[in-house]
Amino acid sequence: QVQLVESGGGLVQPGGSLRLSCAASGIIYSRKAMGWYRQAPGKQREMVADITSDGSTNYADFVKGRFTISRDNAKTTIYLQMNSLKPEDTAVYYCNIRFVANGRNYWGEGTLVTVSS
Numbered sequence: 001q002v003q004l005v006e007s008g009g010g011l012v013q014p015g016g017s018l019r020l021s022c023a024a025s026g027i028i029y030s031r032k033a034m035g036w037y038r039q040a041p042g043k044q045r046e047m048v049a050d051i052t053s054d055g056s057t058n059y060a061d062f063v064k065g066r067f068t069i070s071r072d073n074a075k076t077t078i079y080l081q082m083n084s085l086k087p088e089d090t091a092v093y094y095c096n097i098r099f100v101a102n103g104r105n106y107w108g109e110g111t112l113v114t115v116s117s
Helices: none
Strands: 002-007 010-012 018-026 032-039 046-052 057-059 067-071 077-082 091-099 105-107 111-115
Touching (some): 002 105, 018 091, 032 067, 046 067, 057 067
Antiparallel strands (some): 002 018, 032 046, 067 077, 091 111
């Protein structure tokens, strides 16, 4: 079993910054991808950014140049540095991990980010 615990959400003014964290625990295979998704009210969940085992990163167009995904040396915690936040970034942000070995993926419970003045 795998557990993902997110933290770092909150209320921020437009133009501000937040840093999200996601710590994975349990049975963690080496070949994997970890990433962030978000879901705004009334909308479908969408990919924000992810990072693979070899360090390759992928970003949604709407966050390029504003958000940065990174990880710790143990490759079990990821971060999302969010700068120049906009009201449309308001959403619940979910951490995801998916394993190459068995194709399984797991989700965290989410952390709410609200961008408002």
